[in-house]
Amino acid sequence: MEPLLAVAIGTLFAAAIYMMLRRSIVKLVIGLMLLSNAANLLIFATAGLTRGAPPLVPEGLTAPEGVVADPLPQALVLTAIVIAFGVLSFAVVLVRRAWEIVRADDLDRMKETDT
Amino acid sequence: MNPEIALPILIPLMSGAVSLVFWRSRLMQRLVAVGGTAALLLTSVWLLASVNREGILVMHMGGWTAPFGISLVADLLGAIMVVLTGIIGFAVALYSLATAGRGHEAYGYFPLMHLLLAGVAGAFLTGDIFNLYVWFEVMLVASFALLILGSEKPQMEGAIKYVTLNLLSSVIFLIAVGLLYGMVGTLNMADIARRLAEVEEQGMVDALAMMFMVAFGIKAAAFPLFFWLPASYHTPPVAVSALFAGLLTKVGVYALFRVFTLIFHHSPGYTHEILLWGAGLTMLTGVLGAAAQFEFRRILSFHIVSQIGYMILGLALFTPLAIIGGVFYIMHHIIVKTNLFLVSGIVHRLRGSYQLKRLGGFYRSHPWLAVLFLIPALSLAGIPPLSGFLAKFIVIRAGIEAEAYGVTAIALLVGLLTLYSMIKIWAEVFWKSVPPEGDVDPYPEVRQRELWLMVAPVAGLALCTLFIGLYPAPIHALAEASAAQLLDPEGYIRAVLGAQGEGTP
Numbered sequence: 001m002e003p004l005l006a007v008a009i010g011t012l013f014a015a016a017i018y019m020m021l022r023r024s025i026v027k028l029v030i031g032l033m034l035l036s037n038a039a040n041l042l043i044f045a046t047a048g049l050t051r052g053a054p055p056l057v058p059e060g061l062t063a064p065e066g067v068v069a070d071p072l073p074q075a076l077v078l079t080a081i082v083i084a085f086g087v088l089s090f091a092v093v094l095v096r097r098a099w100e101i102v103r104a105d106d107l108d109r110m111k112e113t114d115t
Numbered sequence: 116m117n118p119e120i121a122l123p124i125l126i127p128l129m130s131g132a133v134s135l136v137f138w139r140s141r142l143m144q145r146l147v148a149v150g151g152t153a154a155l156l157l158t159s160v161w162l163l164a165s166v167n168r169e170g171i172l173v174m175h176m177g178g179w180t181a182p183f184g185i186s187l188v189a190d191l192l193g194a195i196m197v198v199l200t201g202i203i204g205f206a207v208a209l210y211s212l213a214t215a216g217r218g219h220e221a222y223g224y225f226p227l228m229h230l231l232l233a234g235v236a237g238a239f240l241t242g243d244i245f246n247l248y249v250w251f252e253v254m255l256v257a258s259f260a261l262l263i264l265g266s267e268k269p270q271m272e273g274a275i276k277y278v279t280l281n282l283l284s285s286v287i288f289l290i291a292v293g294l295l296y297g298m299v300g301t302l303n304m305a306d307i308a309r310r311l312a313e314v315e316e317q318g319m320v321d322a323l324a325m326m327f328m329v330a331f332g333i334k335a336a337a338f339p340l341f342f343w344l345p346a347s348y349h350t351p352p353v354a355v356s357a358l359f360a361g362l363l364t365k366v367g368v369y370a371l372f373r374v375f376t377l378i379f380h381h382s383p384g385y386t387h388e389i390l391l392w393g394a395g396l397t398m399l400t401g402v403l404g405a406a407a408q409f410e411f412r413r414i415l416s417f418h419i420v421s422q423i424g425y426m427i428l429g430l431a432l433f434t435p436l437a438i439i440g441g442v443f444y445i446m447h448h449i450i451v452k453t454n455l456f457l458v459s460g461i462v463h464r465l466r467g468s469y470q471l472k473r474l475g476g477f478y479r480s481h482p483w484l485a486v487l488f489l490i491p492a493l494s495l496a497g498i499p500p501l502s503g504f505l506a507k508f509i510v511i512r513a514g515i516e517a518e519a520y521g522v523t524a525i526a527l528l529v530g531l532l533t534l535y536s537m538i539k540i541w542a543e544v545f546w547k548s549v550p551p552e553g554d555v556d557p558y559p560e561v562r563q564r565e566l567w568l569m570v571a572p573v574a575g576l577a578l579c580t581l582f583i584g585l586y587p588a589p590i591h592a593l594a595e596a597s598a599a600q601l602l603d604p605e606g607y608i609r610a611v612l613g614a615q616g617e618g619t620p
Contacts, residue, residue: 020283028279076292080289113347
């Protein structure tokens with residue numbers, strides 16, 4: 001399972017960076033979306049993919065028995081997904097407003113503030 | 116229980132919520148802005164006093180002891196940074212009363228400002244690395260929205276670069292946190308530091324250290340990752356520029372200080388060497404970029420980059436004196452840089468332009484403004500007896516003692532070039548006579564009350580600069596004590612995890 005996931009993450013990163021290097025700002029946002037999804041999948045995979053029981057402590061004990069799955073990466077991924085969702089919706093609105101004001105989908109035509 | 120650890124985060128969050136409740140009332144939003152930031156300043160001073168008295172303070176959120184729950188940790192560096200946040204927040208809130216404009220306030224200028232301050236304070240006080248990521252995001256989202264308030268064309272162009280590169284840095288940070296968790300199985304920074312020493316593959320640790328360096332380097336605008344800063348910082352309303360210039364990049368610098376003194380201090384020959392060359396090149400490119408500019412705020416933006424180099428130099432040399440210099444430099448720089456941006460705002464308000472060639476004659480018409488510009492400008496360049504002299508002196512002396520002559524020479528040269536830039540602004544804006552009619556934009560009348568609201572924070576920050584310069588003993592003692600804490604990660608770990616250092620998940 002791990003090698004498959006590793007290939008998927010690598011493909012996502014490659015696609016994200018390819019999209020971000022295009023000149024179109026719409027493709028830039030698509031690249032950002034792919035990038036955050038790749039990061040989430042990576043965190044999910046780093047803690048190890050265990051086929052374990054849910055990490056519940058049985059009554060009367062202080063630690064769970066047997067092999068249990070690590071719940072923390074999932075909590076992290078959940079938080080990261082929510083944050084990425086908020087930030088990306090901002091990015092989509094920003095790109096739309098930028099298009100309305102600059103009237104261009106081309107990063108090369110947004111160089112006036114550069115130095 | 117010490118409530119003052121959580122208050123600098125809770126107060127801006129609450130003020131933000133309250134000013135959202137009064138969405139339609141301009142007066143209430145303004146009152147909350149001044150009251151909330153004043154309360155933030157007071158609690159942050161309280162926090163610094165108690166940290167100074169009792170050592171590192173720790174608060175476990177929800178009663179979950181470390182390393183299971185999220186801990187808020189206030190050591191001296193964190194507390195100093197929170198006090199600076201309070202000072203800058205209060206100064207910018209006062210200044211915004213005169214400059215924000217109805218359009219910006221109607222779209223939530225003040226709530227966003229509170230949210231930004233909460234994010235910054237949270238980043239300074241958290242002891243959990245994932246929580247640090249969350250506070251970074253809180254701060255970033257608020258800064259995105261503040262940056263595009265007004266929706267003008269340059270703002271949009273600047274914002275696209277700012278948003279993209281900062282999101283990229285967040286993703287790198289997030290990946291690094293995930294990989295670190297996979298390696299040590301904990302997120303509490305003290306616990307990470309303890310377990311990382313036991314990890315066998317030091318190569319992997321160095322790779323992770325580099326990921327953190329790149330992520331925080333983008334936030335701190337270090338060479339070669341600074342391009343988003345000069346492209347965007349001169350576009351928003353000036354109070355927003357001043358707030359960003361004072362606080363945002365310094366959060367990145369703070370994160371570098373925290374991570375590279377507490378967690379990744381095992382192979383300084385590798386990581387700190389890279390930081391050292393990064394610092395030298397950051398100083399040089401920043402100051403050379405500024406020399407080529409002829410717009411008030413662009414010059415200042417490039418100088419942020421070059422000054423970041425001095426702070427990172429303090430961290431990279433990694434001797435006790437150098438860390439003192441770095442911390443001292445941060446304190447001096449935040450106040451001075453914000454002040455220069457505020458002065459540029461006053462100039463813009465009086466003459467309607469930031470272009471140097473359209474300005475002139477301020478020494479004759481507003482001599483007090485010339486004095487208020489000279490104090491932070493000469494301090495930035497490092498002229499004694501102002502605060503910048505002492506900050507540069509400590510960093511450069513540490514460089515000579517560590518026998519890093521190359522970067523020390525760069526640091527000295529950059530000081531000289533900074534003086535050149537400041538003299539350029541002085542000559543063009545204040546000394547030269549007013550350009551002939553037709554070259555000058557028509558400028559609006561400024562009411563006396565608004566002018567006072569703009570001058571008061573500038574004068575206050577200038578007094579802070581003078582105080583640090585003329586009576587540096589207490590500030591230096593603070594920097595010295597915080598450097599001692601930074602160089603003794605064991606003390607931090609003991610304070611967070613308890614004396615026995617137990618706790619296995």
